[in-house]
Amino acid sequence: MEELCALIRQPSVSAQNVGVTECAELVRRLMSEAGAEARLIPTPGFPVVYGEARASGAKRTVLIYGHYDVQPPEPLEAWETPPFEPSIRNGRIYARGAGDNKGQMFAHLKAVEAVLRTRGRLPVNVKLCFEGEEEIASRNFPAFLSAHRKLLAAALVYSSDGPMHPSGPMVYFGCRGILYLELTAHGAKRDLHSGNYGGVAPAPAARLCQAVASLWSGRGKVLVSGFYDRVRKPSPADRRTLRTIPFAAQSVREDLGCLPVTGERGRAYYRQLLLQPNLNVAGLTSGYQGPGMKTIIPNVARAKLDARLVMDQDPDEIEEKIRAHLKRRGFGDVEVKRLGAVPPSRTPVDHPLGKAVVRAVEQAWGRRPVIVPNLGGTIPDYLFTQVLGLPSIWVPYAPHDEANHAPNESITLEGFVNGIRSTAVALFEIAASSEGG
Ligand SMILES: [Zn+2]
The missing domain is CATH 3.40.630.10 (Zn peptidases)
Structure with a gap:
C-alpha cells in the first residue's frame, strides 16, 4: 500500500x-x-x-x-x-x-x-x-x-x-470498434435572409437532415448497403454468455429514465449492445439556436456520426460504404471527413x-x-x-x-x-x- x-x-x-x-x-x-x-x-x-x-x-x-x-x-x-x-x-x-x-x-x-x-x-x-x-x-x-x-x-x-x-x-x-465521421453540407458563402433568398438559395440544414435521415429505415435499421454484411453470427458460447450477464430491467429503466428500445429482456439488451453494430448521430448543428426568432438560411450544417462496429466489420470498408450510400442517394455534395477509427x-x-x-x-x-x-x-x-x-x-x-x-x-x-x-x-x-x- x-x-x-x-x-x-x-x-x-x-x-x-x-x-x-x-x-x-x-x-x-x-x-x-x-x-x-x-x-x-x-x-x-x-x-x-x-x-x-x-x-x-x-x-x-x-x-x-x-x-x-x-x-x-x-x-x-x-x-x-x-x-x-x-x-x-x-x-x-x-x-x-x-x-x-x-x-x-x-x-x-x-x-x-x-x-x-x-x-x-x-x-x-x-x-x-x-x-x-x-x-x-x-x-x-x-x-x-x-x-x-x-x-x-x-x-x-x-x-x-x-x-x-x-x-x-x-x-x-x-x-466494439468505432468509426467517427463528420458530415458537412455547404450553402452560400454566408448566412442569408430567409425572406430575401428563401426558395432561391441552397438550404444546407435541410439537405443535411435528408442525407442523415437516409441512413436509417423508420425502424432504426441501417440502410447503408452492405453495412451488416460482415457482422459475425454469435457463437453458441456467446449466446450462453449473454444469458448469464445480470440484467435488472428496473435499474436500467431508472438509469435511462425510459425503457430501453430492446424492452425488458436482458438477452436482447446485451445482444444489441455488445454483438450488433450501431450507427448514431452524436451531434447535429446548424443556424440559429438562441431565444426567439432569427430568420436566416444558415450557410453550413454539420453532423457527427459514430458507428460502433462488431466483428468482422472493418472501419475502412464501412466508411467507403457510407460514402457510396450518400452518393447513390444524390448527396454527393455532402462532405465526409473521418475523425477517428479503431477496429473491433x-x-x-x-x-x-x-x-x-x-x-x-x-x-x-x-x-x-x-x-x-x-x-x-x-x-x-x-x-x-x-x-x-x-x-x-x-x-x-x-x-x-x-x-x-x-x-x-x-x-x-x-x-x-x-x-x-x-x-x-x-x-x-x-x-x-x-x-x-
Ligand atoms: Zn484512462
Whole structure:
C-alpha cells in the first residue's frame, strides 16, 4: 500500500507533460524490485517500461499490459483531497491514477513478487509492458508493438483496466470498434435572409437532415448497403454468455429514465449492445439556436456520426460504404471527413486460456465473475489481437464507480488486494491449462 501510494504521489500527466519521465523511472525501479529484469524502451514520445521475469522450464509466457500515465487532475476544486496525495477512506484509495491505471498495474507487479517470494519461481514466463501514453490515445504504441513483435511473443495478453461490473468481478474478451465521421453540407458563402433568398438559395440544414435521415429505415435499421454484411453470427458460447450477464430491467429503466428500445429482456439488451453494430448521430448543428426568432438560411450544417462496429466489420470498408450510400442517394455534395477509427477486437469466450483466467478470478474473489463477450465501448484491443496476433483477456480491478478521468477517482482496497490475487492465481491456472497454445 505504501509503495502504491508512492507511485500515485508521482504525477504522470501525459497530456500536460507533467512528471511522466520521472514516473517511468519509478515504475522501472518498482518492476525490478518485484523481481523482473526491467528497462525503459524509448519511443518518439514517453518510454515503455518493459520487464521480464523468466521461469526456468516454463512452457508458457503471459504478456501483461498496463499504463503508468494518468489523466489531467482538473478541476482541482472538485477533489475532496488533493489528486496526488492518496487518501485512504471508506475502504478506498482516492487519488488521480488510483484506478486508472496505477492501482491495477501495480497489482500485477505485486503478484509477480508474491509468487517469487513464496514459491521461489514463477509457473510461467511473465512479460510486463506498461506504456506512458494511453491517456493521449497511445500515439506511439502501435508502432512500438509492430517493431517488437518477437520480444512480446506470448500465449496470452492479460490486462486490467477500466471498471468492474456493478455486481463485482468481471472478465471480458474484447470490444466494439468505432468509426467517427463528420458530415458537412455547404450553402452560400454566408448566412442569408430567409425572406430575401428563401426558395432561391441552397438550404444546407435541410439537405443535411435528408442525407442523415437516409441512413436509417423508420425502424432504426441501417440502410447503408452492405453495412451488416460482415457482422459475425454469435457463437453458441456467446449466446450462453449473454444469458448469464445480470440484467435488472428496473435499474436500467431508472438509469435511462425510459425503457430501453430492446424492452425488458436482458438477452436482447446485451445482444444489441455488445454483438450488433450501431450507427448514431452524436451531434447535429446548424443556424440559429438562441431565444426567439432569427430568420436566416444558415450557410453550413454539420453532423457527427459514430458507428460502433462488431466483428468482422472493418472501419475502412464501412466508411467507403457510407460514402457510396450518400452518393447513390444524390448527396454527393455532402462532405465526409473521418475523425477517428479503431477496429473491433475479440478473443473467443470459450478460449481455453480464457477459462483458466475465469477460474483464477473466481478463486481470488470467492465468487464467479461476470463474463462479458466484449465491451459495448471501444479500447485498442486490436493492437494485441491483430498487430501481435495474440488472444487478449481483460480483468478489471477497479470498482464500477472508480470515477476514472473525473475528480475523486478511487480503487477499493478489496479490488487492489483481490487484483493481486487474481493475477497470481491466473499465472498458475494458465500454466496448468492443458490446451491454449
Ligand atoms: Zn484512462
